[in-house]
Amino acid sequence: MNKARQNPLNSFAAHAALITWTVIALFPVVVILINSFKTRKAIFREPLALPSADSFSTIGYETVMKQGDFFLYFQNSFIVTVASLFFILLFGAMAAFALSEYRFRGNTLMGLYLALGIMIPIRIGTVAILELMVQTGLVNTLWALILVYTAQGLPLAVFILSEFMRQVSDDLKNAGRIDGMSEYAIFFKLVLPLVRPAMATVAVFNMIPIWNDLWFPLILAPGEETKTLTLGSQVFIGQFVTDWNAVLSALSLAILPVLVLYVIFSRQLIRGITSGAVK
Amino acid sequence: MTALKLENIHKSFGQVHVLKDIDLEVSEGEFIVFVGPSGCGKSTLLRVIAGLEDATSGTISIGGRDVTTAPPAKRGIAMVFQSYALYPHLDVTGNMALGLKQAGEDKATIAERIDIAAKMLSLEDYLKRRPAELSGGQRQRVAIGRAIVRKPELFLFDEPLSNLDAALRMATRVEIARLHRELGASMIYVTHDQTEAMTLADRIVVLRDGRVEQVGSPMQLYNDPDNQFVAGFLGAPSMNFLPAAALGAKGATLGIRPEHLRVSPDGQIKGTVTHVERLGGDTNLLVGTDAGDTVTVRLFGQHDQRVGQPIALSYDPARAYAFDAEGHRLRS
Ligand SMILES: Nc1ncnc2c1ncn2[C@@H]1O[C@H](COP(=O)(O)OP(=O)(O)OP(=O)(O)O)[C@@H](O)[C@H]1O
Numbered sequence: 001m002n003k004a005r006q007n008p009l010n011s012f013a014a015h016a017a018l019i020t021w022t023v024i025a026l027f028p029v030v031v032i033l034i035n036s037f038k039t040r041k042a043i044f045r046e047p048l049a050l051p052s053a054d055s056f057s058t059i060g061y062e063t064v065m066k067q068g069d070f071f072l073y074f075q076n077s078f079i080v081t082v083a084s085l086f087f088i089l090l091f092g093a094m095a096a097f098a099l100s101e102y103r104f105r106g107n108t109l110m111g112l113y114l115a116l117g118i119m120i121p122i123r124i125g126t127v128a129i130l131e132l133m134v135q136t137g138l139v140n141t142l143w144a145l146i147l148v149y150t151a152q153g154l155p156l157a158v159f160i161l162s163e164f165m166r167q168v169s170d171d172l173k174n175a176g177r178i179d180g181m182s183e184y185a186i187f188f189k190l191v192l193p194l195v196r197p198a199m200a201t202v203a204v205f206n207m208i209p210i211w212n213d214l215w216f217p218l219i220l221a222p223g224e225e226t227k228t229l230t231l232g233s234q235v236f237i238g239q240f241v242t243d244w245n246a247v248l249s250a251l252s253l254a255i256l257p258v259l260v261l262y263v264i265f266s267r268q269l270i271r272g273i274t275s276g277a278v279k
Numbered sequence: 280m281t282a283l284k285l286e287n288i289h290k291s292f293g294q295v296h297v298l299k300d301i302d303l304e305v306s307e308g309e310f311i312v313f314v315g316p317s318g319c320g321k322s323t324l325l326r327v328i329a330g331l332e333d334a335t336s337g338t339i340s341i342g343g344r345d346v347t348t349a350p351p352a353k354r355g356i357a358m359v360f361q362s363y364a365l366y367p368h369l370d371v372t373g374n375m376a377l378g379l380k381q382a383g384e385d386k387a388t389i390a391e392r393i394d395i396a397a398k399m400l401s402l403e404d405y406l407k408r409r410p411a412e413l414s415g416g417q418r419q420r421v422a423i424g425r426a427i428v429r430k431p432e433l434f435l436f437d438e439p440l441s442n443l444d445a446a447l448r449m450a451t452r453v454e455i456a457r458l459h460r461e462l463g464a465s466m467i468y469v470t471h472d473q474t475e476a477m478t479l480a481d482r483i484v485v486l487r488d489g490r491v492e493q494v495g496s497p498m499q500l501y502n503d504p505d506n507q508f509v510a511g512f513l514g515a516p517s518m519n520f521l522p523a524a525a526l527g528a529k530g531a532t533l534g535i536r537p538e539h540l541r542v543s544p545d546g547q548i549k550g551t552v553t554h555v556e557r558l559g560g561d562t563n564l565l566v567g568t569d570a571g572d573t574v575t576v577r578l579f580g581q582h583d584q585r586v587g588q589p590i591a592l593s594y595d596p597a598r599a600y601a602f603d604a605e606g607h608r609l610r611s
Pocket residue numbers: 292295297315316317318319320321322323324471
């Protein structure tokens with residue numbers, strides 16, 4: 001093994017750097033979590049202190065639960081995120097497969113066109129999107145959000161996935177063709193399992209912004225029935241008084257589902273079944 | 280009966296003309312080897328036969344059936360790839376069964392055929408393993424097994440041994456020869472390894488720049504090459520080419536195989552030994568001639584020539600090959 005890697009000093013430096021980074025990254029999350037369990041006074045007096053017997057309070061969570069529709073918001077956010085991710089991955093992977101696998105006129109041009117969306121923020125088109133949704137009667141439905149998020153996620157998905165699919169061995173796909181697999185079977189049974197880590201990357205990249213988005217829910221689906229968690233939490237933020245207990249509790253709860261999704265996807269990231277398929 | 284018939288096959292990728300007017304007939308049970316330098320179109324030709332690429336023009340028939348427009352699975356072929364190309368998520372049984380399942384065979388037939396193939400290739404102990412849990416040699420045997428179970432009319436191999444180490448390559452080569460005898464199937468085998476070509480082939484097809492240079496049995500090609508390219512391509516060490524005029528021979532170039540040169544004091548070709556390779560059974564001498572060429576001499580047994588030593592070589596004109604300026608063979 002590499003000597004430099006065994007050097008205790010180097011290893012210490014590496015760990016110090018990693019730990020520092022972890023602390024910085026986790027700090028805001030921890031602050032939110034501990035303060036969500038404190039009284040309002042304690043939050044402002046000593047924001048960094050752990051909840052003590054004195055300052056402990058679950059008033060925030062109680063407010064959030066009493067707010068009634070909170071579970072509906074949760075559900076809405078979850079449906080929108082999962083459905084959007086599903087469509088992004090499905091259509092992104094299909095487009096990427098076509099671009100990487102088939103030679104046809106305009107292939108490169110099509111690839112560039114599909115990747116263009118990476119550079120143009122979808123929010124620029126908000127007015128047009130709103131008009132479109134009004135005309136199609138999709139305003140105040142979850143579909144409005146799902147469609148917009150799918151469109152927003154596709155460019156990067158196509159870009160990343162086509163790059164990975166180019167690396168899937170041609171021989172493997174050809175072996176499938178000789179064995180009589182259809183192009184769909186080759187796509188679903190051979191190629192998709194091999195690009196699973198890339199799919200997970202795309203999923204993680206898209207998941208957080210969709211879950212946290214406030215813009216489109218506010219504009220396209222502000223109705224009570226279709227409110228997402230981020231939008232729903234806004235009721236606690238007033239112009240003059242903000243119910244910090246409730247806001248922090250809502251945020252703490254909002255972390256959980258993303259955490260679960262992330263764990264699921266990152267398992268895919270780590271597991272590599274491709275090794276040994278082709279030399 | 281003919282197992283495969285290619286007529287006027289052309290293949291272009293855009294502007295690049297890769298295969299040019301290929302005609303070939305393979306009879307049943309024949310072992311055909313395609314050889315040629317890298318990039319000459321061997322793999323492309325094999326893929327055209329398999330149906331993985333469409334020929335730009337020409338017709339292909341397999342077992343008497345015109346398959347020019349048939350998809351790969353309907354051509355009665357099986358292919359073994361250099362990279363094994365096993366399905367990573369399936370175990371050995373699953374890898375061998377997939378093609379049969381797609382073809383709609385019933386379970387009993389599939390199990391029976393896998394059983395036979397596994398016995399033939401000694402894979403019985405590995406049937407439940409995934410490709411990642413197999414060695415390179417075992418993977419290649421699974422790939423061959425996957426081809427066998429389909430009972431194809433024609434086997435296609437694209438450099439199947441080039442990822443294996445020397446010892447395993449030899450063993451697998453013998454195995455493929457044995458399979459060919461046992462199955463009696465027609466096989467087409469692409470390689471750039473001379474030994475594989477010479478030892479396995481009933482007939483060798485030498486390709487260059489997308490054209491067939493010569494077709495014939497290994498010894499035919501070795502003893503009676505049509506042109507300088509084929510003469511130089513087969514045989515290791517390869518044939519020496521000397522300007523014919525200096526030796527008083529006809530044509531532009533004279534080709535002499537290294538084993539047909541002899542060391543003799545009154546030899547016509549004079550020079551200095553520049554390098555000696557002692558292989559035990561053979562000794563190869565590299566000789567820089569006084570005329571400025573380099574020739575290889577292959578001597579049987581062990582010899583004590585040393586680098587820097589002057590040397591004279593003679594050859595038997597009856598066993599030399601004359602070529603014209605374009606490299607065509609001049610037969611007397
Ligand atoms: N998809 C393709 N598009 C364009 N050109 C191609 C394509 N596939 C192959 N070629 C070209 O066709 C020529 C023949 O390629 P091929 O793979 O058949 O060579 P080969 O004889 O198998 O060589 P090797 O011994 O290195 O495997 C090469 O010049 C290659 O660049």
